[in-house]
Amino acid sequence: MSEPDDRFDGPSLSDPPKSEAVFNAPLSVVVVALSMPVLFFFQRQLPDMGASMAFAPIDLQNGRWGGLFTAMLLHGGWAHALMNAVGALAFGAPVARLFGERFGSSVFLLFYIGCGVIAALGYGLVHWGSSDPMVGASGAVFGLIGGATRLMGAPQGWRGGRVLSLLDRRVIAASIAWMAVNAVTGLIGYAPGADGARIAWEAHAFGFFAGLLAIGPLGRAFGTTSHAGRSGGADSAI
Template sequence: MQDLGEDRGTAPREKILNAPFLPALIAASMPVLYFFQERLPDQGLSMAFRAADLEQGRFSGLFTSMLLHGSWPHVAMNAVAALAFGAPVARLLGRGLAPLAFVALYICSGAVAALGYGLCHPGSLDPLVGASGAVFGLIGAATRLMGGGGRVLPLFHPAVLRASAAWMAVNLVAGLIGLAPGAEGARIAWEAHAFGFLFGILAVGPLGAWFGARPDLPQTRV
């Protein structure tokens, strides 16, 4: 008889794409959504966020704007970043309602990013599009996981402070100079990126404590 179980002399095969499902799904959704956006009569601008919307009591753009993009390079940049920085966050959140927590982190980061941009530019009619604010929320959350060995580092850990300063410096330079893929002719909303980053870096503390995959490791709430 032949043993059909695991061959103990053979090492297990590595997955070609070892990425958590939700970051991969978010990254894959971006080009699909942009494909359909290009075919809308108004290129999707009716779903963009405008700071003036806040004065009119219209808040749907806070959420719908993150479904839109300005160009294919813009799509590619956000999709790659969502996959790269969303993966460690998704791996951290592995208990209970962790999938919902990850989605909530992403969506709330995007909404807070757009809201922060609106508060910085009251009354502006310029349309804001892109998932960059939500992606920067994932970047902020991932910043507190680098070198943490599976746990969330304290907010004021030297490594977190150095990485945060570097990210915000790059964000500010890109916003002021306009050095970003697909940004030709469009202003980079660096303020939205900053607000999304801030939300993510703060929210990952309690989320790690509540939904962390390793309850035996201490998680920082701050």
């Protein structure tokens, strides 16, 4: 049985803002990041390398929905798992801080998982009927990138505070840059850690926009500081 890494969904990561102390990341973010190499270690012990838990678009036709979740628990290699772990740590920290301590961990995990599921679902719809498997947490990681994109440049930096409007020029410029890199990487078909596997760039895009959209209402509902009613980009966060 072939290994479930026919499609690789590893993101190309840029450096996080220098104002963010990565090593002071919230516990929920650290747990998510560490889980990737740990789960891959156990994945390697499975007889089928986790192929039965991968997601293939044809699963949607056959009523198998579990792969939308389990695929993000798998990776195609050590480089794939470690790169996603670094991405989750760098971009997950500001998102988790926005949600605070009371419900922060639960909201962060739901945000992360939700972005991953939407990423896989979007990929499945684009490649409807395909039997090519996809594995990796990069759709969820791109959701964190999308969320973090709307936190950059806020008055309180990346430590909670305000969510920028979708129409903010910084958000638009950063989104275009991320999707350009994503598209080029997908067309070239190569990224560090891909090991020759195809890149599920469509999943990255769906995950990114899921995070970009969801951070607005979640920030209003669970943000650690009151950013509704203030002047500036946060007032129109949607």
